[in-house]
Amino acid sequence: MAHVSIIGTGNMGAAIANLVTKGGNTVETFTSSDVAKPVTGEIVVLAVPHAAVAGIIAERAGQLAGKVVVDITNPVDFATFDDLVVPADSSAAAGIASALPTARVVKAFNTNFAGTLVAGTNGTEPTTVLIAGDDADAKALLAGVVTAAGLRAVDAGALKRARELESLGFLQIGLAAAEKVSWTGGFAVVA
Amino acid sequence: MAHVSIIGTGNMGAAIANLVTKGGNTVETFTSSDVAKPVTGEIVVLAVPHAAVAGIIAERAGQLAGKVVVDITNPVDFATFDDLVVPADSSAAAGIASALPTARVVKAFNTNFAGTLVAGTNGTEPTTVLIAGDDADAKALLAGVVTAAGLRAVDAGALKRARELESLGFLQIGLAAAEKVSWTGGFAVVA
DSSP states (O other), rough: OOOOEEEOSHHHHHHHHHHHHTOOOOEEEOOOOOTSSOOOOSSEOOSHHHHHHHHHHHHHHHTTTSSEEOOOOOOBBBTTTSBSOOTTOOOHHHHHHHHHHTEEEEOOSTSSSHHHHSSEEEEEOOOOEEESSSSSSHHHHHHHHHHHHTOOOEEEESSGHHHHHHHHHHHHHHHHTSSSSSOOOOOEEEO | OOOOEEOOSHHHHHHHHHHHHHTOEEEEETTTTTTTTTTOEEEEEEOHHHHHHHHHHHHHHHHHTTEEEOOOOBOOOOSSSSSSSSSTTOOOOHHHHOOOOOOOOOOOTTTOOOHHHHSEEEEEEEEEEEEEESSSHHHHHOOOOOOOOHHEEEEEGGGHHHHHHHHHHHHHHHHHHSSSOOOTTEEEEEE
């Protein structure tokens, strides 16, 4: 059984909390005013917008040492919808890993719309959570939480692949914003 | 009715030729030894590996002026499977557009495995061809060829979005090479 801390109570935070408990794992959630409450989970999900991550790291870097830190962000430039705000040859996840050198950072959930996490399906396919990271045990721990809830987890490779996952998240959000795909659909993975 | 020239007779060239004729449009195909045979289609599909594109441009730049030139390549570094061979802030399609300034370059088909183009489905979803380009008429002409064959076409935006499409193609090929998705599956688009 895994204990999961989720910082952020928006659509994605709520959907991930639902997934965790559905699989029989335990969850604690944090709003932005819970600064004084320490995280106790071995997995900590940063379920906040990309712009809010630096503040959380500033507040909690010590608490996050050794933890599996899950970056779900899509660092889209929402003013233009035409670029990411991270360097083209890097990723938000790489930035978090650099800021938290002792944490085991994984990229996950950024290619899943919240509705598909709650439903467990995307179209007729099981919802698939793509997970990238450099620590195999960290990825396996998170994958176990995902599969316990009845969803699929796919190891997408090293944390370097967060670049492609963020590109996919950006493309998917852009297509949904343009009404080319549904906010309850998007890219499904056909195994 | 559109007339489509397809340069390259590999799996992808054959699958796209099949798609064109299935929709009642006409096709002419070119092998690497057909250098002296001019292209006559208003759409020209470069169905060759990325490394072969420069040679075709050198041979046929004049013939491609004004044409809808379809770039289907995934410029993956197949020696490492860890990067693309184009700059991170650009794309193979942008390179082709730069080399063929009077052609109307679109990116398409690079996110579709050949089997899904032939089947017309990916899992239970209709196969969706994502098309990026700066010329709306060019995209619409190609989309018409795709939808005539019973597949879906989605306008993925400006040619700048080729970067995300190539990133998606790279991710999908990597997952298939690692046996995480099938070569007859991959990313399906749920509208």
